[in-house]
Amino acid sequence: MSLVLRDNTGIARFLASLGTDVENIVGSCSYARTRPCIDVDTAVKLSTTSARAGRNTLVVIAIDAAGNVSRSTYPVDVDNEPPARVRPTVEGGEAWRRTNGFVVRWPAPAEALAPVVAARYRLCSPSGCFDGRLEGRNVNSLGRFLLSQPGEHTLQVWLEDEAGNQSFALSASEPLRLRLDQEAPRVTFDAPNPADPLRIAARVEDRLSGLDTGDIEMRRRGGDAWNTLATAREGQSLVAYVDDERFRSGGYEFRARARDVAGNEASTDRRGDGSQATLDLPVRFTTRLSVGVRVAKGRGKRVSLRAEARVRYGRRLKLTGRLENADGQPIDGATLEVSADSPGDDTGLLPAGQARTDRSGRFTYIVRGSRNKVVRFRYAGSRRIRSATRDFALHVRAASTIAARPRRLRNGQTVRLSGRVLSRPLPASGKLIEVQAFFRDRWRTFSTTRANSRGRWRFDYQFGGTRGRVPYRLRASLPAEGGYPFDTGRSRVVRVIVVG
Incomplete structure (x- = not known):
């Protein structure tokens, strides 16, 4: 600070104090002169470190050549701490971008004793670091920041107050990443x-x-x-x-x-x-996949593979197949994935098993007649061999038991036919049963009934008009229905003897 002290006899000594820091200066005097001492016009440095933060009192005491004392006080605001650390962010985030221009902002820090008058920053790139300063009272943004070169940069910001307090070590923010890439891949x-x-x-x-x-x-x-x-x-x-x-x-x-x-x-x-x-x-070798049941045709009993078959419910069927390349050479040791679906079933293809080819490229697979289904065989191929897929259609006949009681009766008596549907699942409304009898050289349906939810059914029939001893052949027919995954099937034949 600057001190100007004047007196008609001059200033012999003066003191300046702030907190516990005191400056005691003796003036230039010679009592041989008419005006012994000279006036004071000088700069005095007092440390603020011993003063408390906030409002303090500066005391100045002057003593002239005659010993007269003059005391003056001045209010002094002291702030020795740098502004608080800020948390800058960049609009649009710190991700890579292709447009140059980064707007960096931060929330204003808590009110301090000395107001903020500038923002300082350090920008580092692979080629080095650069420090800058932007003046502005209570500044909270660096504006639109342009990078001089592409790449990943780090930016740190700290503030400077009116008292001159600023410290990178104490107040610099965490590094903010500015990433610029304007080059196409x-x-x-x-x-x-x-x-x-x-x-x-x-x-x-x-x-x-x-x-x-x-x-x-x-x-x-x-x-x-x-x-x-x-x-x-x-x-x-x-x-x-x-x-x-x-x-x-x-x-x-x-x-x-x-x-x-x-x-x-x-x-x-x-x-x-x-x-x-x-x-x-194509770039992969072509493959041929055949699968089915063996069938002998013609006089020479030439064996071929048929891609569909109809079997009784519960029967096991052996399928055979062969995997070969376009020239007929076998592909041995290959694994085929087997899957199956069922008509009317929304589950689609489900894994069912695997088959593996032998040295001749042949394989076998056993399927069970549990319901109508399409059995798919798929060879996934390899990086050099093409894949191959073949389907086999399995049709299964519906099945039911049947019993007749009594087996012998007179004309006018009633026979009860009963049974249980074996082929499941059943339609929600139960399974339709056609009751048939063989007469006039063919099977004829003479009535119908319906199995319950457990698959059980029965039918009572009273004979009339029979003369003599007549054997009757009876059976149950299960016709194909929508939503029922079986083909038409029939029970065994039962014989009933009626005497008229």
Whole structure:
């Protein structure tokens, strides 16, 4: 601070004190002169460290050459602490972006003794750090901050108050990341891999934000419609596999599109050597799969495989098959996945088992006649061999028990036919039963009944008009119905003798 002290005899000595810090200065005097001492016009430095924070009193005492004392006091506001640490944020977050311009803000800190007059910041990039200062009373933003180069930067902010307090070590914020990437990625297709010919890979180079997403598309050579393939990310590559069962034979072109984390996009249809990315289908060896029941036909009893069969309920059926390549060579040691569905069942195909080919490429599989079903055999193939699928249709006849009581009766008496439906599940309304008798050289339905929810049924019939001793052949027929997964089936035949 500056002190100006004047007196007609001059100033012999003066003291200045703030807190416990005291400056005691003796003036320049010579009592041989008419005016012994000179006036004071000087700067005095007092430390504020011993003063308390807030309002203090500065005391100045002056003594002239005649010994007269003058005392003056002045209010002094003391603030020795730097402003509180701030928590800056960047609009839009700290993620990578492709547009330069970062608006950095922070909430105003709690009211301090000395007001904030400037914001200081340190910006660090891979090439080094730079410190800056932005003046402004109670400043709470750096405005729109532009980076001089792309890449990842860190920004730390701290405040300076009117008392000159500021400290990077004590008040600097946690590093805020500013990421800028304005470069599009570089995309190139890899060369085909003979060991995995359906694998299409595109390598993506992006030195800053890195690969985020992308996809690979294909179209018929010279065509217009692009088909997007299921694309996965493997490291810094996009990888897709061509479904050669879905796409017909012929030539195909490919296109890859990549997007980095900052949102920059690039696409290509070229390999690393500049050639166009193409593929001619098929590239895997063709396979042939046959499955069914063995049937002998013709005079020479030539054996073939029939792809469907109708069996009794509960019967086991042996299926045979063969897996071979286009030249008829067996594919041995291959595993076939077996699945089955049922008409009218919304569950779709469900795993049922597996079959494995022997050295001749043949395999067997046992199915049980539990309901109508389609049994699907699928060889998944390999990277060099195409997959193959074949279906076998199994039709199962409905089944029921039957009993007749009594088995011998006179004309005018009643026979009770009863039984239980074996082929389940049953329709919600119960199963329709047709009661049939054999006469005039064929089976005829003469009445119907319905089984209950437990599958049990019965039917009473009174004979009339029988003359002599007549044997009757009776049976139950279970017709096919919607929602009932069985073909028409019949019970065994029971005989009843009626005497008239």
